[in-house]
Amino acid sequence: MAESNPERLVRLLGLLAYLDRVSEASLDELAARFDVPVEQIRADIDLLWVSGRPGGQHQDLIDFDAFAIDDGIVRLEQGQGLPQTFRLTDRESIALAACLQALRAASERDPHAEAVTALIDDALEHLSDDELNIADVVDFAWQDSVNPAVIETLQQALREHRRVRIDYIDAGDRQLQRVIEPLQVRHLEGRRYLDSWCLTAQDLRRFRLDRIQRIQVLADPVTHTVSDFDLPDGNALVLGSPMASVRLRLRNSGRVIPETIPYTWLEEHDDDSFTVELQITNLDWLRRLILENADHIIAITPPEVAEAAATQATAALTQYSL
């Protein structure tokens, strides 16, 4: 497999820095530490070994203990000053700080969050220097209204590998009861979801944590784990098969729709409007989307969808004129 150059170089420099600190390590340990096969570590050491400054004399080269390596032990004899240059770049520090900030925002409402938050704040402070307040480059603030008790119960189930029963409100405002095997909790753009194996559907399902009303750990052990599935990253997990495709012609004020909802097609028009095509898996969800965004919508195809939404809206309005 072709590996991108920068990653390998960082590992090469990392190997030198690590060996400089610990004086020696086995090939196996290095492979585990840097998460690559032993053969790769061997190739890395071989490459480092022939590297040196111009001149190419023995004293100019990076050097390892040749006897130790026969026993699978890597001992650095001469690092040629490279370990002393090892540092985190500003951008790497920013990326780490962003992860810390995200974790802080994500765990804020959890029980026992205080202990974690304090550790995060220490690390953030230590990452910053006089020139750039690293901690402040990426800033997270999410609105999340998950009940901490739901989190706690879920974490227990995940820890004990047991099934749970949930009372759930779906996107169409229906109350469901499901027995599921929790696989993992995901944060997507500030919302928390539970990816799970649903015993009712006999398929993967993703549940929004803030829509779980009640949760109960069952005695039954799980039969599926997260490693059984190739779950995609991000919000690409589309569950259920599409029932219909709908086209919405939208004003520019409705850009938020293609920005937040996956679409299959988008066309810009000359009059500053545009059309998106969505694949619909749930008609209740679609009706809701239309009512929530009525001011952005110019037209809907097929027209029956618009009529159904209008009927709903009329029924709702009647209650205000009582």
Add this chain to the structure above:
Amino acid sequence: MAARITPSERLLSLALALLHTTVPMTKRDIRRHVTGYDADVNDNAFDRMFERDKQLLRELGFTLVTIGTDGHGEEIGYRVEVPNETTRLRELTATDITVMGIAANLWRAAAPGRDITTALIKLRALGLGGDTDASMLAAGLLPDSVALSTDNDPAYEAFTEAISTRRAVKFEYRGRFSGELTRRHVQPWRIAVRTSGWYLVGHDVDRDDTRLFHFERIVKKVQLVGPEGAYTIPAAQIIDEAAQSISARTVSVATLIAKQGRAGELRNRATAIAPLDNGRDQLEVEFTHLDVFARQIAGYGDALVVIEPAELRDRVIDLLSQACALGDPETDGKERHG
């Protein structure tokens, strides 16, 4: 000639040569003495190769300094400086490294850019172990997976690069309401992540004012322009103020009436629920953004009625009226306001 010199080998040789040289090396010196450049490449190919390598050295964290030896472009000399203190490693404790390792591992798959991948390799080199994460997860302190996607990784990379070097950026931006494309010239200050998406907070040079830019509305490649150190990032409070409009505001309380068994999500977050005589329930629900909350209520159709505040009630009625008009083919929608 033995085996072909790989780019990695060449780069290591270059780093070592520039680190140990007593006088800055010119391009000619480098081409003549550093392993990997001595192959029979022409001048242009060498220049391209060297430019790339220089950039990569900087990205790897080497402090590459250039010294003009006599003012002629050709005679610029290069050297790698040893940082007098290994910046940002000095202060980090073993606990810091563990916490950063956990955070980085949670985010690695979805965090934007490749910075996090190389940062994680560096943390491992600094002694980060593999099993600490597991024990903390087992303690139930942390979520199992945190995913984050910007949908505009190149913009993220350009902005973090700009912020870390204080360079300005230019990009094409689609206006929030007008939809019009304009070319923007911005000094980036901060990236703000909200439930509604990713934003750049910065100083708009042409408008001479602070502005927020939603990542999704940046339509073309972000270019870095002008010199490094071109501006100073203001104090955190000033940026906080600039980001006020996308940060949570004061919490208001709404009184709603819900049909039995409906609007479950709002029941979930209600601060009070009281049953009424007609079989319905009265809910008290807190909200921060009136428009966002009005849309959510409208989405429930006839399952919910707003009692107060009046502003919220009016906004919901407005949305519902516009939805009614959608069913009427006589209206082409142009007359309605947004």
